[in-house]
Amino acid sequence: NEEGARFPPAMIGSGVWAGIFDLDYGHSRVDPEGKTIRDELDRIGCLGTRSCSLSPVKAYYELHIEQGPILESENIDIGVVTHGQGLKWLEVKLTGVEQHTGTTPMNIRKDTALALSEIVLNVNKVANKNQPNALGSVGHIEVSPNSRNVIAGQTIFTIDIRSPEIKKLDKMEEEIKLFAEKICNKYNVNFEMEQIGGFDPVAFDKLCLDNIRDSSKKFGYSYKDIVSGAGHDACWINTVVPSAMIMCPCIDGLSHNEAEEIKPEWAYSSTNVLLHSAIASAS
Numbered sequence: 001n002e003e004g005a006r007f008p009p010a011m012i013g014s015g016v017w018a019g020i021f022d023l024d025y026g027h028s029r030v031d032p033e034g035k036t037i038r039d040e041l042d043r044i045g046c047l048g049t050r051s052c053s054l055s056p057v058k059a060y061y062e063l064h065i066e067q068g069p070i071l072e073s074e075n076i077d078i079g080v081v082t083h084g085q086g087l088k089w090l091e092v093k094l095t096g097v098e099q100h101t102g103t104t105p106m107n108i109r110k111d112t113a114l115a116l117s118e119i120v121l122n123v124n125k126v127a128n129k130n131q132p133n134a135l136g137s138v139g140h141i142e143v144s145p146n147s148r149n150v151i152a153g154q155t156i157f158t159i160d161i162r163s164p165e166i167k168k169l170d171k172m173e174e175e176i177k178l179f180a181e182k183i184c185n186k187y188n189v190n191f192e193m194e195q196i197g198g199f200d201p202v203a204f205d206k207l208c209l210d211n212i213r214d215s216s217k218k219f220g221y222s223y224k225d226i227v228s229g230a231g232h233d234a235c236w237i238n239t240v241v242p243s244a245m246i247m248c249p250c251i252d253g254l255s256h257n258e259a260e261e262i263k264p265e266w267a268y269s270s271t272n273v274l275l276h277s278a279i280a281s282a283s
Contacts, residue, residue, distance in 0.1 A: 009197030069253030
């Protein structure tokens, strides 16, 4: 899933398999150090020779921890993932002038870090303004030359915005762009923005979802319909194969954290639902 975002965009493997990306595009994706997926697969001896073309599949189920606090806090055994949020990764490049901090008057500076700070605050404001179910953050920042006594002449960062509504997602992008342009004009900084990854909101297969609910009922597990806030392989595979997702609780809602953990009983109940949902689709 999107944890593989060392090579943007997310979910390259499932995207190639589902025909969202072609193989050459997938192999050519580059990480921050300039290494391609193809070269890294070759380096570790995992560059396959089999075709990546679509194989016959009747249905696809994906089991994942919730990556959030809702199921645990409400004491729910199973999350029935009805939708996946849409996502956009917007890479922004700000260009100003590198100058000495001790000799350059404040009124003539072209400080990209200053512009960055206001844009970050605005991303948060835009997400809060577009509630419910809108999210926005800035998590990856590269400031150059990254020196304590030099004004940042270039800053590159990524904005992550999410919503289960495509109109709202597009609206958030436009609001962020317009505000960022005004900020950069105010500070005489050049502004560039492009989308480097993302996908539209996903509605998962109704029959697969019914199978998950029926399997939960069969064993007396409590369940709740939820929306996934993260990107998963099921999002791409659902475009060509009936797909759905099952989620189990995780302790304190922690994810992307070394403290991430689930209880054995959660693993048991969720894999039990996964098994019997797959059996229902196969029968």
